[in-house]
């Protein structure tokens with residue numbers, strides 16, 4: 670039987686418990702998940718591309734069914750090159766929907782046979798985003814419930830906090 674592989678793309682600036690929850694639940698459906706960090710020069714990220722990748726590798730080092738990779742250019746080309754047929758995306762509020770819908774429609778037009786699968790956020794992470802974690806951390810708020818300890822340490826170092 671062939672392996673069921675899904676690609677979970679994103680900026681992951683940085684990875685949060687919301688992302689990890691999608692990965693954990695995705696592993697109940699797929700044999701392998703490729704976490705694909707987008708090298709998107711248009712987005713202003715706090716962490717460099719390499720830092721984002723290193724943090725995800727660190728956090729997921731014990732998960733043998735997860736591979737961390739990077740991609741540039743069209744996601745759909747990357748997915749085909751990896752011989753995967755499914756893209757996983759998470760949905761939080763209605764505000765995610767418009768954007769995700771547009772991308773999924775475009776990808777289904779230009780990608781051959783690649784499906785986008787949406788997973789609803791878990792109740793406790795519905796409000797959680799990398800942006801809000803960065804904001805709270807920069808103001809020295811407690812982010813223990815939102816990111817793993819490695820990510821918390823990296824965020825604090827970025828903002829020069831102890």
Ligand code: ADP
Pocket residue numbers: 678679680681682685686687688691757758759760761765789790791794795796797798799
């Ligand atoms: P992008 O810039 O591609 O949106 P993100 O790193 O912000 O990258 O998000 C990657 C994916 O993870 C998106 O599908 C996003 O909706 C999903 N995601 C992020 N945070 C959560 C969360 N708290 N619950 C569910 N899905 C989430």
